[in-house]
Amino acid sequence: MKTNKLLDEIRQTMTPEMKRQMELSVKIANRIYEILEEKGLSQKDLAHLLGKTETEVSRWLSGTHNMTMATIAKISAALDTDIVQVTTRQRR
């Protein structure tokens, strides 16, 4: 696959932390969209449930927003579905 030299140089500057944060933000946004689709809800409906503006919700779901635990919990509660799950060690 063809890649661009300048883009490759910029990629070298990205820390593993930056990449993980971006991937996590996008995965969380994707999961919220999945849940909305499953429940037949729109982004506007979610904004209404949260008592927020559509612009604010759009920012949260852009995949670039650094969502707080409080926001994740708020959205999970509004949708009555866990957005993220934490893996734990299996106990024997």
Next chain:
Amino acid sequence: MFIFATSKFKIMQQNLLIELLEDGSKVSLYSPRFDGEEFTEFEKFLLKYKDVYPKDVAQIVYRLDIIKRDGAEDRHFRYEGTKRDRVMALPSHLETASLRLFLLNIQSRVLILGNGGIKDTATYQEDNHLNRCVETLQKIDIQIKTMERQNIITVNGTKLLGPLSFVIEIEE
């Protein structure tokens, strides 16, 4: 009575070529390069801002990687331009600066990355540089659309096929 208005700007015709920057499994990246220039519009954007706002530029680049891999979902972009054109901006929200990259989204499989900059006005139209970035893409979009209708330019998978040289008018 006739009123003659003369423009304070000089109109110039400029040749450009839409160049492939990178292939992607779901989306490919292209950018226009004007005749006589070393870099494409997107490369000029990167060179201008990569040292000034390194985190923001890195975020834009990584976002493009995600788009290439996963697809050009609407939520990655902010709608800019008019309802008639395919001009969008990326990303919609950044933490450290209002850095705006303008692009054309062609059938969610090809992105033609233009130039951009810091948006510190209410609308891009209020900023000369940003307005020119958008107008350049709009002019390219008009020509591509005309050729798409005639099947002279087509999108095959993630490839933009056909003659990709254009002449557009730019105000100096």
